[in-house]
Amino acid sequence: MTIGIATYLLYLAISIALTVWVARTLHKSGRIFLVDVFHGNEPLADSVNHLLVVGFYLVNLGYVSLALKLGYEIASPKESIEALSVKVGTVLLVLGGMHFFNLFIFSRMRHRATMRNAPPPVYPDAFTPVQEV
Amino acid sequence: MSTLTMLYDPSCGLCRRVQGWLAEQPKLVEIKMIPIKTEAARQRYPKLNHELTADDLTVVSDEGAVYFGPKAWLMVLWALCRYRDWAYRLATPRLLPTTRRVVSMISEHRYQISRAAGLAR
Numbered sequence: 001m002t003i004g005i006a007t008y009l010l011y012l013a014i015s016i017a018l019t020v021w022v023a024r025t026l027h028k029s030g031r032i033f034l035v036d037v038f039h040g041n042e043p044l045a046d047s048v049n050h051l052l053v054v055g056f057y058l059v060n061l062g063y064v065s066l067a068l069k070l071g072y073e074i075a076s077p078k079e080s081i082e083a084l085s086v087k088v089g090t091v092l093l094v095l096g097g098m099h100f101f102n103l104f105i106f107s108r109m110r111h112r113a114t115m116r117n118a119p120p121p122v123y124p125d126a127f128t129p130v131q132e133v
Numbered sequence: 134m135s136t137l138t139m140l141y142d143p144s145c146g147l148c149r150r151v152q153g154w155l156a157e158q159p160k161l162v163e164i165k166m167i168p169i170k171t172e173a174a175r176q177r178y179p180k181l182n183h184e185l186t187a188d189d190l191t192v193v194s195d196e197g198a199v200y201f202g203p204k205a206w207l208m209v210l211w212a213l214c215r216y217r218d219w220a221y222r223l224a225t226p227r228l229l230p231t232t233r234r235v236v237s238m239i240s241e242h243r244y245q246i247s248r249a250a251g252l253a254r
Contacts (some may be wrong), residue, residue, distance in 0.1 A: 115217050116161060120134070121207050121224035124198035128181045 007080045008068060014084070015064040015091045019057065022095050026102055027053045033106045037113045052105070056098060063094050134198075136163045137212050138177070139205075140191040143168040145243045146252030148190075155209065162212040189240045203229075203236040 027049060034045035067087060074080050139155075142148045152166055167174045169186040178193060185191070185201070192205035200208045211220035223232040239246065246252075 118217065118221070121211055121220045122200065122204045124194070125201045125204060126199040127197050128178050128193060128199050130193070130195065130197045131177055131179055 003077065003080050004070070004074045007070070007074055007083055010080075011068065011084055011087050012064070014088050016061070018088075018091060018095060019060045019064065022099055023053050023056050023060075026056060026099065030102070030106055033110060037106075037109045039113070052102060056102060059098055060091075060095060064091055067091065134162060134194050134196065136165055136195040137208060138165045138167060138193045138195075139209065140167055140169045140174055140186045140193070142187065142243070146247030147239075147243050147250065148247075150252050155213075158216075159214040160212050161214050161217060164209065164212050189237070202240065203233040206236050207232070 030052065031045060031049050034049050035042055038044045038048070067090060070083055070087075074083060139152075141152055155164060155166075167177065169191075170183050174181075174186070175183060181191075181193075181199070189202040190205040190209075192200045192208045194200075194208075207220050207224050210216040210223070222228060
């Protein structure tokens with residue numbers, strides 16, 4: 001195995017492990033949020049949570065796969081580590097961006113759900129009997 | 134609260150325009166519209182001072198809570214999916230005085246505004 005192949009394999013292993021870790025964190029902690037958003041409707045919350053995580057995996061693994069190619073030959077372990085750090089660094093930034101995007105979606109859903117049941121913004125001026133006809 | 138009844142002035146072009154706009158908005162609370170000082174309004178709210186409803190917008194909830202003037206406007210915003218956020222923002226202590234001033238001014242001059250905007254009948 002050349003040092004170039006080893007670098008690629010190491011890159012894949014680290015990136016996939018990181019993606020799995022972030023996705024699991026999202027899945028675990030996002031669930032509580034979603035259960036609250038859907039008023040305790042756990043099957044629905046689990047379903048939406050699952051769909052979000054699948055999307056997360058697709059985008060991240062897609063990026064990891066697209067960013068694999070290095071474009072130059074690696075001659076020494078030093079170059080290998082440098083190449084790895086650049087690649088893994090960008091993967092981490094993409095993961096971070098996706099993660100915050102997901103948090104944004106969660107908080108917006110929650111905001112909407114709380115808005116839906118929010119009380120009137122002002123107190124009434126008076127009360128009057130209503131005659132339904 | 135599931136319905137808000139809005140007592141609007143059908144003789145004001147601006148009010149008719151707003152009413153048309155309201156009808157198309159997605160709502161969180163249903164809005165029913167009754168023209169002011171009509172038989173329908175008097176029958177539904179026998180104890181309400183119907184002379185006052187000509188001065189400013191009046192909104193009544195299905196439980197009989199009456200909101201008048203700026204509060205009625207805020208309640209209408211609150212009933213709309215897209216503007217509930219705004220109802221709370223405009224009702225904060227910092228913005229409420231301005232909201233009241235602006236709304237009262239518009240209500241007071243609604244016929245002039247309608248004429249100027251070419252909305253009068």
